[in-house]
Amino acid sequence: MRIVVDANVPAADACFGELGELIRLPGREIDAAALRDADVVVVRSITRIDEAVVDAAMSGKSRLRFVGTCTIGTDPVDTRALARHGVSFASAPGCNAEAVVDYVLSSLLTLAERQGWQLSERRVGIVGVGNVGERLRKRLAAMGIECLACDPPRAEAEGAEAGVPHFVDLDTLIDECDVLCLHTPLVREGPHATRHLFDAQRIARLEPGTVLLNAGRGDCVDGLALRQRLTGLGDISAVLDVWESEPKIDAALRDLVEIATPHIAGYSMDGKLRGSHQVYAALCRYLGLPARLTLDSLLPAPPVPRLVLDGGLEPEDALRRCLRAVYDVRRDHDSLYRESRQRGMAAGFDACRADYPPRRELATLEVELREGARELAPLLEGMGCRVD
């Protein structure tokens, strides 16, 4: 069996090596010809497998039977076209959701520190309350932060069932929140399409002082309209991990946002390996084989397993310290600037992602609370840390 794998898929040998002959290719070079000659293709989100690619790959004598993406987002893959040709498909729902939440908190706590405010004084709006948004909501609740949630597909599906969290519409959320976190998939058509969900009109409506953070998909925000608001009034702050036209993103917009990163919000080692393992398990199921490899056997011990906190820290400072022990968004912001200036935008953007330093999730951290710091236990436990 011939298995084509994106060169950025970690643990590919361990996961797929025993199942067939592995061919590693850069994700952007996996095209119709590569698909046609493979039985199995394992990608991440940069490989476009749209209808034209699928039809071209399946014309003539194609061996393709299974496509897997080791990512949450499935927008680059036309799953209906694959199904039409009888090709199985698997993704990795939720695999890196914890990492995205670490990214969001690292960004917001960095911004708060830089601009001299407390996150606990702000009301946060979450747009898209799925695996990422729901985890973010739980962690913000552990910090005592008030949240509004907007998710029309969920609101419709769940109605007013008892216990179902209350959802608001997007314009209410924009009007009532100081921080807006976007975690929607890219949906190009239909009643809940998300392309340019934040269009010129909605961007104009943002109150001065608002923070807009996008870690969903770049096309969900109209980049030109955001650039115009940041250049013109310059009275809001933006944090962008995802961009229109990646990897050749708008350099002027990059220079205007407070935190600019190269689509790495979900790039924890835990999240990436979970993604590889989820697709490995799905492929084993498809092939009727037992999945013997465990996720734990792939994950190394964390380099910073334990942190000691003394008394006297404000809760947000304590959390910032814990987060920075495992992940600091400022490193990724700096590396995008450096690499894109040295190598040019597209090459620099991709270089940061290809050479990404190992990063672990906050939940891998054990925190020892000394005398006077014990009251931080509920907060840190709510973040997923082990506390003693």
Ligand SMILES: NC(=O)C1=CN([C@@H]2O[C@H](COP(=O)(O)OP(=O)(O)OC[C@H]3O[C@@H](n4cnc5c(N)ncnc54)[C@H](O)[C@@H]3O)[C@@H](O)[C@H]2O)C=CC1
């Ligand atoms: N920046 C990064 O590194 C990463 C980005 N992502 C992106 O984040 C997206 C969300 O991830 P998950 O939460 O795991 O996905 P999910 O599928 O679990 O949740 C997405 C939620 O968005 C909601 N939604 C759909 N259309 C909407 C609309 N018009 N308005 C408001 N809500 C809407 C859905 O109902 C669903 O609840 C992914 O689809 C992916 O594109 C995911 C992982 C990493």
Ligand SMILES: O=C(O)C(=O)[C@H](O)COP(=O)(O)O
């Ligand atoms: O999981 C997703 O969805 C993502 O956006 C990925 O974290 C992006 O990773 P790459 O596919 O760009 O390596």
